[in-house]
């Protein structure tokens with residue numbers, strides 16, 4: 001049986017998290033189908049058809065799916081999913097929102113946030129903020145899974161030549177409606193996909209001081225992240241939070257600036273290739289995971305670093 | 310409107326858990342346990358709804374061994390009116406929890422069910438959504454704001470790109486994110502009062518739910534430890550190391 005992958009998109013572009021999910025799915029089985037459910041999203045389906053390894057794209061283009069409302073989308077995915085061995089989605093806020101509903105509708109469990117595929121029914125996933133790794137076997141006929149993007153390479157976005165089939169079921173539960181959104185606008189790369197991430201914590205003191213990190217990030221073509229304390233204090237918006245309950249990142253270089261290194265923060269960044277910590281407290285726990293530790297006042301060290309690069 | 314809050318007993322968030330030497334699971338013997346932080350936020354939100362007049366009663370429910378009554382009492386001390394414990398020896402999987410909660414919802418008929426978005430032990434982030442599907446009710450997950458508006462509720466959600474607001478018809482399900490509110494501390498008189506609040510104990514059999522396992526835990530291992538790195542004395546040395554040793558610049 002084939003594997004159904006749920007594409008992450010905004011009706012105009014296919015999001016990179018989909019590509020990492022395709023790689024994970026390819027380790028579970030051979031025939032990969034990609035569902036693009038949205039409104040006015042034909043361009044996404046076209047892009048999806050080019051993804052290497054995908055043999056069929058299912059396009060569900062309907063107003064009910066335009067905002068990825070979980071109530072509607074889960075009905076569609078559960079209906080289609082009956083004929084698959086696996087239903088797989090990225091562990092983004094959309095995937096996390098929709099997939100457990102799909103699992104419940106199919107009366108199966110869900111395995112969340114997998115970081116490795118050991119066999120078609122056996123997966124590794126972090127638990128306890130990443131302080132332990134569980135190996136779990138699914139006992140269900142249909143496996144419902146979300147995938148941690150940073151744990152899998154991205155599949156090539158070109159080279160495939162899948163067919164695009166329109167699927168008709170329109171499910172509108174009629175119980176939820178989109179009201180508004182406030183999306184952060186940034187020209188920097190997406191946090192979860194950036195090769196350089198510069199994150200700031202409470203040590204930054206206020207929102208304006210994040211400009212220091214922004215200029216360092218811009219020089220390196222990186223993204224800017226934050227600790228929960230920095231978000232809670234209102235320095236920066238919530239979508240910048242890295243950690244157990246924020247975003248998971250694994251860039252080539254992670255700069256932790258004015259961040260103490262709580263376990264919940266480490267859970268989101270400790271798989272980075274190289275970690276640089278700048279903190280004025282030489283006892284800060286962040287230094288226990290950093291490859292390069294600089295005990296310094298960030299207000300001196302960061303501008304100096306930026307000017308010398 | 311009645312509000313039902315589901316709460317879970319978990320390891321205290323300050324404790325770094327250890328894996329058992331035989332890799333069968335994590336070691337929770339003699340570890341400090343607490344109310345899951347997201348559940349605490351859920352209780353606080355429900356209590357605030359009651360204080361504002363939007364809710365008439367706050368009922369908390371927890372599933373687990375007798376020890377979880379401690380967390381129910383904590384919730385009662387924070388202002389919930391009564392508790393229900395569903396006694397199980399082990400902690401059931403999310404789908405079973407959702408099925409048990411669905412039965413409680415059928416009996417209690419709350420206008421709103423509030424849960425934490427995830428428990429900090431299993432980090433699954435599933436139960437609220439599963440409950441929504443089982444009851445065919447709408448959900449506002451990862452909520453940072455909840456506003457009751459007549460027979461509907463507006464929920465602002467923390468999503469990857471920023472914030473999204475949805476309008477849900479009541480009855481509905483909400484799962485909390487960290488910024489929804491800052492829970493109060495229970496005062497001593499409230500803790501004393503909580504001891505006398507009603508707490509019902511039920512079993513899965515009473516509710517007619519068969520607990521089924523959908524997964525098997527094969528192994529739990531410690532994550533790869535990062536090697537502690539080196540101290541650099543200056544920004545110049547840092548740049549040199551990044552360029553010539555790590556070769557990432």
Ligand SMILES: Cc1cc2nc3c(=O)[nH]c(=O)nc-3n(C[C@H](O)[C@H](O)[C@H](O)COP(=O)(O)OP(=O)(O)OC[C@H]3O[C@@H](n4cnc5c(N)ncnc54)[C@H](O)[C@@H]3O)c2cc1C
Pocket residue numbers: 200201202203204226227228229230241242243244245246247257258259260261262263264265268278279280281284296297298299322346347429487
């Ligand atoms: C359920 C739960 C989930 C959580 N999830 C997350 C999560 O996803 N992500 C997350 O980050 N946190 C999370 N937290 C919060 C976490 O426990 C910590 O409170 C938080 O990470 C601390 O942020 P911080 O390091 O910025 O602040 P602090 O711990 O206050 O550290 C600030 C640091 O800045 C340093 N500093 C100050 N001034 C300077 C200066 N001038 N120069 C250099 N250094 C300076 C200080 O020495 C200190 O080490 C969670 C907590 C809970 C309970």
